[in-house]
Amino acid sequence: MALVQDSGRPGQMHLGVSRGGFLDSHAAGWANRLVRNTPADALLEISMGPFALRFSAATTFALAGAECNWRLDGSPVDNWAAHRAERGSLLEGEVARVGVRSYLALAGGIRTEPVWGSRATTVGERLGGIDGRPLQAGDRLPYVAEAETLLAGAPHEYIRTYDEEICLRLVPSNQFELFSTDHRRLLLSQAYRLSPQSDRMGVRLQGEPMADVPGNLVSESVAPGAVQVPSDGCPIVLMADCQTIGGYPKIGHVYSVDLDLLAQARPGNAVRFCLGTLAESQELLVRQRQFFEKPAGGAGGNHGG
Amino acid sequence: MLRIADSGDESLTLYLAEDYDERTLALVARLVELIRREGGERVIDVVPSYCSLTVFYDPLRCDHSEIQRLLERCAGQVLHDDSGGDEQTGQYKLVELPVYYGEEVAPDLGRVAEFAGISPQEVVNLHAGAEYRVYALGFRPGFAFMGKTPEPLRLPRLDTPRARVPAGSVAIAGAQAAVYPDSCPGGWNLIGRCPVTLFDRSKNPPEVLLAVGDRVRFVPVGREEFVRLGGSLDE
Numbered sequence: 001m002a003l004v005q006d007s008g009r010p011g012q013m014h015l016g017v018s019r020g021g022f023l024d025s026h027a028a029g030w031a032n033r034l035v036r037n038t039p040a041d042a043l044l045e046i047s048m049g050p051f052a053l054r055f056s057a058a059t060t061f062a063l064a065g066a067e068c069n070w071r072l073d074g075s076p077v078d079n080w081a082a083h084r085a086e087r088g089s090l091l092e093g094e095v096a097r098v099g100v101r102s103y104l105a106l107a108g109g110i111r112t113e114p115v116w117g118s119r120a121t122t123v124g125e126r127l128g129g130i131d132g133r134p135l136q137a138g139d140r141l142p143y144v145a146e147a148e149t150l151l152a153g154a155p156h157e158y159i160r161t162y163d164e165e166i167c168l169r170l171v172p173s174n175q176f177e178l179f180s181t182d183h184r185r186l187l188l189s190q191a192y193r194l195s196p197q198s199d200r201m202g203v204r205l206q207g208e209p210m211a212d213v214p215g216n217l218v219s220e221s222v223a224p225g226a227v228q229v230p231s232d233g234c235p236i237v238l239m240a241d242c243q244t245i246g247g248y249p250k251i252g253h254v255y256s257v258d259l260d261l262l263a264q265a266r267p268g269n270a271v272r273f274c275l276g277t278l279a280e281s282q283e284l285l286v287r288q289r290q291f292f293e294k295p296a297g298g299a300g301g302n303h304g305g
Numbered sequence: 306m307l308r309i310a311d312s313g314d315e316s317l318t319l320y321l322a323e324d325y326d327e328r329t330l331a332l333v334a335r336l337v338e339l340i341r342r343e344g345g346e347r348v349i350d351v352v353p354s355y356c357s358l359t360v361f362y363d364p365l366r367c368d369h370s371e372i373q374r375l376l377e378r379c380a381g382q383v384l385h386d387d388s389g390g391d392e393q394t395g396q397y398k399l400v401e402l403p404v405y406y407g408e409e410v411a412p413d414l415g416r417v418a419e420f421a422g423i424s425p426q427e428v429v430n431l432h433a434g435a436e437y438r439v440y441a442l443g444f445r446p447g448f449a450f451m452g453k454t455p456e457p458l459r460l461p462r463l464d465t466p467r468a469r470v471p472a473g474s475v476a477i478a479g480a481q482a483a484v485y486p487d488s489c490p491g492g493w494n495l496i497g498r499c500p501v502t503l504f505d506r507s508k509n510p511p512e513v514l515l516a517v518g519d520r521v522r523f524v525p526v527g528r529e530e531f532v533r534l535g536g537s538l539d540e
Contacts, residue, residue: 010361011349011350013350013361014351014353014517015442015446015447015513016442016443016513113509115509124489125445173312173313174311174318218323218356219354219355219450220359221318221352221354223312225313226312226313245354245441245442246443250312253314256315278311281314285314285315290365
C-alpha cells in the first residue's frame, strides 16, 4: 500500500478528524531532508512494497526507511540517499526485506490538493492524498520538475536497520494510577508480540493479558502514542490515524520518537516497554522536530554523509 | 472535581466532573472558547468530550508547565463566573434534523420497541420528542455524540457491530444518540435515516454541521419528503 503523507493535520481533532501523517517521522524526515524539503512537504509512504513509479519530469528524489532493494532503470540505488531521475526513468522497489515503511520524497514535494493545510491521506476518513485513498496503478502524482542539486546520503549514525526486538519508553500518564502494581509489572516485564491485526490506527500487542483491568471511562480525547488497555487486557498503542476520542483506560503514552520504531516493526516482532519521563520524551520530540524543520544546508546531513 | 493530567507529549487533559450533564457541558464549552482565546498560537487544538477537555499545544513554542498554568487560570475563571447551572442554552444553535423512520431504513426499531415495551410509533414519538445536546465529536469526522436518549429507549449497543452502517443512519445506544455521517462499521441500534449531510466533503475544507454544545431535535418526515431532501434509500 502506498499513501501520500506529510506531518498531518493536527488542528481538527475537535471535529473528529484524526491527526494522520507519516508513521515514521525519522525516516520520512530524512527522505524529505535529503531533497531539502521540510516535514510539511508531502511524500509517499510505501508499506511492504512492491512499488513502481515512472517520472514524468526530471527531478531529485530520496529514499529512506524500510529496505526494498530499490532500482532506478534497473540499477540498484542506495536507501537513505538522494538520487537524480530523468524524464521517463523507472523506479522500482521490491517487497520490504527489513522494516515495513519506506519513504519516497521528491524535491518540492507532491502537490495533491491539501485539506486543512495537509495532504496526509487518512483512508478511514477518505481525506487527503488522491480522493483519500491508497494509490492505484495508473495514478498520476503532481510534482514540480527540479533542477539538479548536490546529491548526498544520510550520515551513517542516522541510518536505521530495524531490530526484531524494540523497547518503547512509556510515560506513566493518563490513567496510569488506575492500574495495579501487577498490571504495571506485567506490562514492563514481558516481550509482547506485534499482532497482524495492526494498522495505521493502532498497533495491537499479544502476550500474557492483564487481569481485571480498570473499566471503561466516560469517553475522552485520545491521541497517537496512548497505550489503551481494553477489557481483554492486551495493550493497543494508538498510531497517527487513531480516533480522536475513546473510552478505554490508558496506562500511559509512548515517547513520540519511539513510535518511529514501532512503525517499522513487523507482525510477530518483540515489543517491550520500559518506564521513562515526560521531560525526556518532550525533549527528544522537540529536538527531532527542530532538526527536520530546518532545511538542510547541503542536500544531505549537516556533515555531508 | 477539578483535575489536570498529562495525556501525551503534546497535550494536557482537564477533568471537570465524574459524569456528564448539561451543566458540565456548559462549563466545558465556555472553557474551550476561553482557552483558545488565551492560548493563541501556543494552542494547536482543544478537544472537548463529555466531562473533560484536552489541550494540544506546540512544544516548540511553549512548555508543559506554561499550559498547565493557563488551564488552571482559565478553569478558575470559568468556575468563578459559573452562576450555578443556570446556563444560557440560547447561545448554542438549534439544529432540526429530519428523520425518516420507515422500516426499510430502521432495522432495529422493532427491537427498541420490544425493549421499551411500547409500539414502534411510540418509540418514534419519544425519540423525536426530546431535545438533545452534542457532548463530543469523534469516532468519525463529524460524528456527534448526543444525549440523552429518553430513558425507556436505552437499549445497549449490538454485541457484534455491523460491518457497514449506511450514511445518514439515525442511531441510539444506551443514553447516546447520533447520526452516522458516512457509511462505516458500527454497533449502534438503527431506527431511521436522516437526509442532511453532516460532514460535507464537497467543500474544502469539509464543512461540519454540528459542534459541541449544539441543541438537536429530530423531526419525523415521510418517505417522499426524505427523498425530496436528498435522502438515499440505497443499502
